[in-house]
Amino acid sequence: xxxxxxxxxxxxxxxxxxxxxxxxxxxxxxxxxxxxxxxxxxxxxxxxxxxxxxxxxxxxxxxxxxxxxxxxxxxxxxxxxxxxxxxxxxxxxxxxxxxxxxxxxxxxxxxxxxxxxxxxxxxxxxxxxxxxxxxxxxxxxxxxxxxxxxxxxxxxxxxxxxxxxxxxxxxxxxxxxxxxxxxxxxxxxxxxxxxxxxxxxxxxxxxxxxxxxxxxxxxxxxxxxxxxxxxxxxxxxxxxxxxxxxxxxxxxxxxxxxxxxxxxxxxx
Amino acid sequence: xxxxxxxxxxxxxxxxxxxxxxxxxxxxxxxxxxxxxxxxxxxxxxxxxxxxxxxxxxxxxxxxxxxxxxxxxxxxxxxxxxxxxxxxxxxxxxxxxxxxxxxxxxxxxxxxxxxxxxxxxxxxxxxxxxxxxxxxxxxxxxxxxxxxxxxxxxxxxxxxxxxxxxxxxxxxxxxxxxxxx
Numbered sequence: 001x002x003x004x005x006x007x008x009x010x011x012x013x014x015x016x017x018x019x020x021x022x023x024x025x026x027x028x029x030x031x032x033x034x035x036x037x038x039x040x041x042x043x044x045x046x047x048x049x050x051x052x053x054x055x056x057x058x059x060x061x062x063x064x065x066x067x068x069x070x071x072x073x074x075x076x077x078x079x080x081x082x083x084x085x086x087x088x089x090x091x092x093x094x095x096x097x098x099x100x101x102x103x104x105x106x107x108x109x110x111x112x113x114x115x116x117x118x119x120x121x122x123x124x125x126x127x128x129x130x131x132x133x134x135x136x137x138x139x140x141x142x143x144x145x146x147x148x149x150x151x152x153x154x155x156x157x158x159x160x161x162x163x164x165x166x167x168x169x170x171x172x173x174x175x176x177x178x179x180x181x182x183x184x185x186x187x188x189x190x191x192x193x194x195x196x197x198x199x200x201x202x203x204x205x206x207x208x209x210x211x212x213x214x215x216x217x218x219x220x221x222x223x224x225x226x227x228x229x230x231x232x233x234x235x236x237x238x239x240x241x242x243x244x245x246x247x248x249x250x251x252x253x254x255x256x257x258x259x260x261x262x263x264x265x266x267x268x
Numbered sequence: 269x270x271x272x273x274x275x276x277x278x279x280x281x282x283x284x285x286x287x288x289x290x291x292x293x294x295x296x297x298x299x300x301x302x303x304x305x306x307x308x309x310x311x312x313x314x315x316x317x318x319x320x321x322x323x324x325x326x327x328x329x330x331x332x333x334x335x336x337x338x339x340x341x342x343x344x345x346x347x348x349x350x351x352x353x354x355x356x357x358x359x360x361x362x363x364x365x366x367x368x369x370x371x372x373x374x375x376x377x378x379x380x381x382x383x384x385x386x387x388x389x390x391x392x393x394x395x396x397x398x399x400x401x402x403x404x405x406x407x408x409x410x411x412x413x414x415x416x417x418x419x420x421x422x423x424x425x426x427x428x429x430x431x432x433x434x435x436x437x438x439x440x441x442x443x444x445x446x447x448x449x
Contacts, residue, residue, distance in 0.1 A: 012424050015431075019402050021409065047431060051403040057385045058404055061294040066286075067307060070293075073314035074285040150304040157308060 009033050009040065018047040069154070123220040123227045126204045126238035129181045129190055131225055134200040134241075140192050141177030151178045155189040161235070163205050165191045166258040171251055173201055201241035203255060208236045217252060219245060228252035232259070280321050284330045285314065291405060292334060298400050299342050301389050309345070313338040332407065336415045339397070387437040395430035402427055 009030055016022040017030050034041045133140045143151040148165060155163050158180055165175050173193035181188040181204065188206035208231050220227045226248045229238035237259070239252045292313060296306035316337050317324070324333055388396060394416075401412045402423075413423045 011428060015402075015424065015427055016409070019406070019409075046435065050431060050434060053384050054388070054400070054403050057388075058294055058298065058400075061297055062290040064290075064293070066289050066293075070289050070307060070310055070314065071286065073311045074282060074289060076279055076282070077318050147304075150307070153304045153308060 014040070014044065014047075018044055018051065122206070122236050122238055123218065123229050125181075125183065125188070126202075126229060126240050127220070127225040127227050129188070129204060130200075130202045130227075130240035133179065133181075133190065133192065134202060140179075140200065141190075142179035144177040145175040147177075148175065155180065158187055159189055159205070159207065161207060163189050164262060166203065166255045168193050168201070168251065168254065171254060172196060173251075176200070199242065201239060201243070201251065204238045204240070206236050208234050217249070217256075219249070221245065230256065232256075280317060280324060281330065285317070285334075288331050288334050289314075291331065292338060295335065295400060295405060296338060296342075298388060298396065298404075299338075299393075309338065309342055312341050312345075316341055329411070332411045332415060335401070335405070335407070339415055384434075384438060387434055390437055391430055391433055395426045395433065398423055398426040399430035399434065 013022055013026055013030055017027065022030065034044070143154065145151075145165075152164050155178060165178065168175070172195045174195075176192040176194050178189060178191045181190045183206050186207045188204050191203045191205075193201045193203070217228055217230050220229070224242050225240055226243060226245055227238050227240045228248050228251075229236065230252075231237070237255070239248065239255055241248060241251070243251075289310065292310045293306060296309040296313075297303060300306045300309055313334060317334060320337065324330065388400075391399065397416060398412060401407045401415065402409065407415070409420060409423050409427075413420045416423070418426075
């Protein structure tokens with residue numbers, strides 16, 4: 001690689017030249033060597049081609065739309081807090097209109113309980129979240145089912161334990177997607193399903209507070225929203241929908257069976 | 269996570285932060301080899317940047333600082349994942365990612381690009397990082413040394429080894445990853 005001038009071209013200079021960070025004085029010297037050293041010229045052209053190929057192969061990521069979570073994460077946390085406070089009022093308005101729409105008595109009482117600060121039971125929260133999000137035609141979920149893997153990874157991370165969406169296709173319900181829902185203390189994961197008649201079900205999962213070791217299926221129904229819920233292995237599950245008790249119980253059994261099977265096969 | 273009081277902590281420049289996201293995603297994808305895990309890594313990096321905002325010197329290169337944070341977050345997550353390997357059931361082993369990096373569909377030489385992407389995944393992680401930061405992110409060698417907390421000499425030797433190895437991987441005859449159109 002020696003051109004016959006004072007010093008040989010170092011390996012570092014060659015890399016720096018290819019990466020466009022060689023000092024101008026050295027560029028002159030290196031380019032002078034290129035004319036007389038075909039081996040060096042070939043090596044440099046190969047390295048440049050490799051750089052170009054790498055960029056070409058990876059540039060596609062740059063033009064992908066940025067997910068909302070990442071845009072949110074770029075916003076200052078204190079701004080985020082005030083934003084959510086600002087959004088709370090309209091959200092309550094939406095909730096209030098749903099209360100009227102869905103059918104009064106129970107939801108009205110629940111809203112009253114919430115205002116006075118009593119923690120709401122899991123079943124009530126589940127029914128409330130289902131009524132709120134299942135009624136939203138265009139945006140019932142935060143991440144759609146076509147990105148199920150991302151949804152599951154995200155919910156698992158936010159909940160702090162592994163969750164997955166049971167497959168209810170056998171019952172005619174396809175996964176719509178999922179979202180995170182605020183709970184009394186810990187966040188709750190919500191998976192939404194829909195059948196051919198556009199009827200929706202939601203499965204909600206959350207970590208239970210210690211000392212709530214019930215395992216039996218319980219049923220609660222208020223004004224058309226039925227909820228089957230149970231607690232298993234420190235996690236609470238609630239399946240809610242505007243279907244009758246027998247149908248909901250059948251669905252709950254399928255969900256329970258799949259979760260149990262997944263748990264049995266998961267490495268501990 | 270405790271938040272720093274908003275009053276005396278400087279705010280990070282929001283437009284610059286948003287502008288950095290595509291490049292963070294690209295780098296994260298090469299680190300993790302998985303689109304979903306990469307975005308989680310970017311999210312964690314941004315969260316960490318807000319926590320550590322006092323450490324960012326106004327006017328200094330925000331992108332290099334974010335890459336530094338991402339490198340550290342990634343290293344920590346790998347260490348945790350290795351320690352809890354038995355409890356990680358939802359994803360593939362993070363130390364051995366399945367590569368799902370996208371390649372533009374309309375590329376004439378798509379096959380070649382796809383193969384290059386696959387081969388990047390076969391580079392040792394420390395070489396892969398240096399090569400990507402130099403060749404794709406076009407960062408200066410001094411910045412790379414600072415991001416990875418390694419001496420300049422190590423940057424250069426890893427870069428040299430990465431380039432040689434990638435060339436050999438791609439030139440390998442009868443590559444197992446050769447794709448037929």
